[in-house]
Amino acid sequence: MKEIILQGQEQRMRAAVFEDGELIEVHEEEGEFSHLVGNIYRGRVENVLPGMQAAFVDIGLEKNAFLYVADAMPPRFADEVKLTSNHLPRVEQVLKPRQELLVQITKEPVGTKGARITTNITIPGRYTVLMPNTDYIGVSRRITDEEERSRLRERAKSICPQGMGVIIRTLAEKIEGNELGEDLEALVELWSLINEKVPHVSVPGLVHEDVDLLARMLREWIDGKVETITVNQPVVAEGLRNALRKLDHPATNHVHLISKDNLFADYGVDEGIRKALRPKVWLKSGGYLVIQQTEALTVIDVNTGKYVGQSSLEHTVLHTNCEAAVEIAHQLRLRNFGGIIIIDFIDMILEEDQKQVLATLENACVKDKIKCQIMGLTKLGLVEMTRKKVGQTLEVRYSKQCPKCDGTGRV
Template sequence: MGEEILINFTPMETRVAVIENGMPQEIYVERTARRGIVGNIYKGKVVRVLPGMQAAFVEIGLERAAFIHVEDVVAQGELPEDKSSLSISHVLKEGQSLVVQVTKDPIGTKGARLTTHLSIPSRYLVYMPGSSHVGVSQRIEDPEERDRLRSILQASIASEEEGQEPAGFILRTVAEGASENELIADVKFLKRLWQAVQEKTKKAKVPSAVYEDLPLNMRALRDMTQAGIERVRIDSRETFQKAQEFSQALVPEIADRLEYYPGERPIFDLYNVEDEMQKALGRKVDLKSGGYLIFDQTEAMTTVDVNTGAFVGHRNLEETIFKTNLEAATAIGRQLRLRNLGGIIIIDFIDMELEEHQRQVLRTLERVLEKDHAKCKVTGVSDLGLVEMTRKRTRESLEHILCEPCSQCQGRGTIKTPETVCYEIFREILRQHRAYDTDTYLVLAAAPVVDYLLDDASDHVAELESFIKKTIRFQVEAMYSPEQFDVVLR
């Protein structure tokens, strides 16, 4: 079975699923009210220069100022060999206006990340105004094809009229096999688009957006429809018609693979996409063998723990562990794409005695990651037997888009037990007893805490009452969280 893309469109949100061999591999969600801004170009204003961090904050119209590092301001060719001699305060001044592009969405508490090295993608190319570099995607491996593509682009650049500003290009993976006419049409399209952006920038106020990347449903057609995609199914007639117009203009070879899906079953019920999304929000992922994975996403990194669970099927323990780890490596590669996890990822495979087994598990993981559109780098096994890797993060993970920290535990994942809260209440009563004079204390708390105080801790309450010679009363507050309480003097 080949690959297909499912696009589920509603006015509030668009969801895209990439299916390979009947299994969802990638899921993207874009809320209309909170569209990602990666790729957008802004005319911004430098609000703070931070020499100690070699960086600056730039106001681009978001609630938090965005962040730019000195290396993202100075062109690569102009970087001195000794980078410490380059100071951000020589390059940027507070109050100056600056045309910048977003390379990372605001994630968690971090503002957006910016660059002045602008790039605009089309179907086959990425256009880089002001550069003269022609690069070819690493994933195009055939040397003859790389040379053919590069020479078409270089001929196109050489034929430019004098006076035109220099421009560089990167040939994207999907350019493999593209004809000369298709590539030249893309070059012309990008130059016209860049001309329009420049015109808009001259007239724009500060801060404001001067170029916005396509919405998710159109980005999916532009970026995800590689040669292997057999069809793209869309469940909204209006979006389907827009997709047809868009593909005829920019991606003509997939026009005949677009299908309108009017089925009675919701489109995300095909291939169990809805179920897989729910599973991708959980910590635990069950493996067919009986083993399981535990994913923990923190601010600094994501950790993945591999466990054998109930799997004891093979002749010996080493074989059992090896089989579980192999299955885990494949599942982890898929889960990283499905959950869109980025940054540092630490994988704790079950310890293996044989070096050959370790090598095969690592090779399996690397092979699975080769299919990933995001750049992944596995740095090998650490002294503690942990596999360390990174995956390029540009947009929020699925969990961050669909979930928020729990109001009860503030994202810790645990809450204090009623017993712990009960002892905190005792300490607070003693503190108030020393400071104030009163006849009665009224304790307001959540039901589980009051139940614990009246049942399991009733002896302790009686002891405390006789010690302070005061009465303690209790009242359940339905709106209180399990950790919240008040001690009121009566």
């Protein structure tokens, strides 16, 4: 069961997502933390860096955006020459200083780093993603039934405009009606409007801004598991009911209005955020995690803490590690950590115990819409995994570095 809490205050909109009564995601839209991924800009190449196979592009933000050579090549050209990651053209052959480009943000600015961009534009809808510059047809990897994948692929081929590409999203699974065609048709129309607007936008400048928090919620988060949506603004509640009615979603009659200024406090969201900003996370058994983020990676240590078990040391360790694996997947989503993640589980002697813990971690990460990849155990017994970086972390959004200790936490 999923529940969404929407709290609006003045010009700020915040959303919290609960899964089985547990806070799993927090989103907000205000000022510098407004959503940038998906925005399309006219940009100008400022610096071409042969040593990095990349360029910095001015798109009108505070910091220049980063464009890697692979993200600057037309997909059709890449297919024709059958390029591999070890055989890319030199960046100076693809990009020139002062060159003007139409680009899209794929990663938000983080810390001192500017946004990452691509010239391969994508326009996402609820059921499909339009790729106007390539003729690729794809189906979400989360749809695992081969018969359903084949059906959706054939459907995509029949509705996709010539010379364009489309990816079928997870929400399209089992959709039989005209929803896919209507969704893609709306995206093609939007792309046409964007193209018409491009010549009238100065360089650098914003051409197209991705949808706001509410529309993104309807597009990205409201799936069949969402049962209840609670909001504190009458206009928002009525708008959601109308939108859900068009989607024929069962939550249409479960949009509840509670006229309170701070729903987040009543539902424990604010307290959940405070806990997620602490390095120590207690497990129900009495064990605990210690989570530390560095610039390069995130390190997680698992400890038995107060838990002493009942039958044997092996059982105590296995129980703690499995419980920790589930909580680690939850914390990564809530804190929105990305990049390289190293986990130091309690040492396990039996190989079957190691496999069970890894399987538990993999199963817990399946719920995460952001791509996770678990690499397995190293020779030192550490678990290596990655999670795609998307947006700012909870720590960046809700805290700032201490001016006295410069972030060390020690005086």
